[in-house]
Amino acid sequence: MEPMTGYALREAIRDVLGHFWSESFGQIYPTLAELERQGLVKRRGSPRPGSSTFAVTASGRARLKELLAQPIRPVPPRNGLMLRLFFGRHLGPEACRSLVLEARADAERRLVQYEAIRKELELEADHTEDRPFWLLTVSAGEHTARAAIAWADETLAALDEIGASTDAPEERRRR
Amino acid sequence: MEPMTGYALREAIRDVLGHFWSESFGQIYPTLAELERQGLVKRRGSPRPGSSTFAVTASGRARLKELLAQPIRPVPPRNGLMLRLFFGRHLGPEACRSLVLEARADAERRLVQYEAIRKELELEADHTEDRPFWLLTVSAGEHTARAAIAWADETLAALDEIGASTDAPEERRRR
DNA sequence: GGGCACATGTAAGCTGTTACATGATTAA
């Protein structure tokens, strides 16, 4: 994107790629040092905190292209919400309800964030070449979030059904 | 679900929870041994390969409820497809296209699988109490997959736009 | 002068995968 300090890089990853990527300081700084050793990035300024930025070199950009062309490494799925719902009989319909409500709220929050990112991208004058690609990732986030909301609404209705049929008879009569 | 060998457990995780969870043998066998030590599962038959199954005990079921009630541990996002699209300018619109097409095909394949799981669940006579919960997770998979397909179609159109405007003039004239 | 945000780095350690070793059972 542009020359940055390691700290700024982390903030950019969190704020811009946050919905599909993350890196910790423990990854960033050693990697930056290694990339510098390989001549893929160049440090400007002394290593004193707050006074050096890293810029990608020409060979760094070439290496980036190489890496982007490599096959996508699949990450083993691990969705805690789905696992809890799968064992929903043991957890109880009420607890499931709160989990789904929470997931719904998360998705709504994400939708708002995507809106904000869209706005920010439209205002920015730089990176006009990159913008259309960046918007693709925002759009993916929006589709996913909207799907999550639709699923949550369906699921809340289904959980009500389950709750009603599971209730002890006197529970049901009391309504 | 029912008493199983470690091997069968892994197959069940892969085939039933596969779209939202995974465990490797390197996790399963040591964990099973530890659970047995704690009295949370009971081994029936000798430890000889092929002749022992593990069954959850009463205290094991209690422990399961405890664990299910714990807060969901968030997994740091790491979506290789999105990362590649974000750097799409460097990868090129054509390569992006194939990645998105592949993602679309994956989502279609998943939809078919969910259909199969739905069928299988409906045929099964056991686990009638669990079924409604299990179907919630299938439904989530379907929503996600359909969202992925819709996004992919939108994205393919957008990539055509990008490709057209990025083409060198003589390229465009030749069409 | 005190607190906060910016900034860099390291070390310990957790989590989980991959690869390997080994053996039983079953079907061709």
Next chain:
DNA sequence: TTAATCATGTAACAGCTTACATGTGCCC
């Protein structure tokens, strides 16, 4: 009898996070 599948287990190690240590510059 040989290959495939079922089955159990271990060891090495990759990958990454967390916590800590340290320091700078700025603003109130």
